[in-house]
Amino acid sequence: MNNQRIVRDGHIHSPYCPHGTDDSFELYVEEALKLGLKEITFTEHMPLPGSFMEPEFLKTCAPTLDVIEEYIKELDYIKAKYKQNIKINTGFEVDYVEGYEEKIKELLNRYGDKIEDSILSVHFIKVEDRYYCVDVSPEEFGKLAEKLGGVEKVYDRYYETLLKAVKADLGTFKPKRIGHPTLVRIFNTEYPLEYTNITLLEEIIKEIKIRNYEVDFNTAGIRKPYCKEVYPSGIFAELVERYAVNVVYGSDAHTALDVGKDFV
Numbered sequence: 685m686n687n688q689r690i691v692r693d694g695h696i697h698s699p700y701c702p703h704g705t706d707d708s709f710e711l712y713v714e715e716a717l718k719l720g721l722k723e724i725t726f727t728e729h730m731p732l733p734g735s736f737m738e739p740e741f742l743k744t745c746a747p748t749l750d751v752i753e754e755y756i757k758e759l760d761y762i763k764a765k766y767k768q769n770i771k772i773n774t775g776f777e778v779d780y781v782e783g784y785e786e787k788i789k790e791l792l793n794r795y796g797d798k799i800e801d802s803i804l805s806v807h808f809i810k811v812e813d814r815y816y817c818v819d820v821s822p823e824e825f826g827k828l829a830e831k832l833g834g835v836e837k838v839y840d841r842y843y844e845t846l847l848k849a850v851k852a853d854l855g856t857f858k859p860k861r862i863g864h865p866t867l868v869r870i871f872n873t874e875y876p877l878e879y880t881n882i883t884l885l886e887e888i889i890k891e892i893k894i895r896n897y898e899v900d901f902n903t904a905g906i907r908k909p910y911c912k913e914v915y916p917s918g919i920f921a922e923l924v925e926r927y928a929v930n931v932v933y934g935s936d937a938h939t940a941l942d943v944g945k946d947f948v
């Protein structure tokens with residue numbers, strides 16, 4: 685997006701992520717220092733706002749409430765330890781789950797004064813009265829597309845949900861940055877689609893812009909075997925540029941070696 689060297693990674697997970705690695709905070713920070721980064725944010729998944737899918741599956745998506753206290757505490761120690769070398773922010777990646785706005789607001793209010801930087805992401809979409817996670821596997825994505833009547837319908841639901849996320853009232857501590865906004869393309873090599881509902885995408889961007897929100901320019905997609913592109917890509921990325929929406933690079937690292945990855 686620009687020619688300057690990127691010295692901030694705004695999206696990093698931690699040893700507290702149930703689907704991540706056990707790499708310690710120190711390993712992540714050391715990697716950031718090696719790359720010459722000046723600022724990083726640990727954006728661990730905030731605990732989910734309810735039991736809207738099978739509990740066994742949800743357990744793999746985000747840490748639980750009791751664990752998250754330790755995450756914040758350990759980060760305080762890490763921040764102090766590296767204070768001379770790098771700016772480290774305590775953050776969350778907050779899931780927007782349609783219908784759970786009040787519960788999300790409660791969680792944000794509980795931790796808001798500890799959180800310095802955060803991201804609002806959509807991984808789950810609601811179809812009728814059930815919830816589906818869009819980034820589980822190509823097989824699950826395929827089933828969802830079949831249920832909805834085509835890949836394009838999955839994109840429709842995803843972007844409609846993203847629009848709701850942008851507009852949702854989540855209180856004072858609502859994140860200002862929208863996570864990997866084209867995540868629905870995570871399996872695009874298996875389910876290719878050139879999405880044409882530009883009106884919807886443009887509405888999302890306009891709503892982001894008027895709120896002065898930012899976009900997570902997320903490089904994890906490049907490393908996903910069925911994606912091979914950044915989020916956002918294509919028309920969405922063009923709109924981000926056209927409307928001059930601020931972007932913050934994020935590696936979405938779940939392992940120390942991915943910090944600052946593909947920031948070129």
Ligand SMILES: [Zn+2]
Pocket residue numbers: 697701703704729938
């Ligand atoms: Zn994760």
Ligand SMILES: [Zn+2]
Pocket residue numbers: 777805807863864
């Ligand atoms: Zn995410």
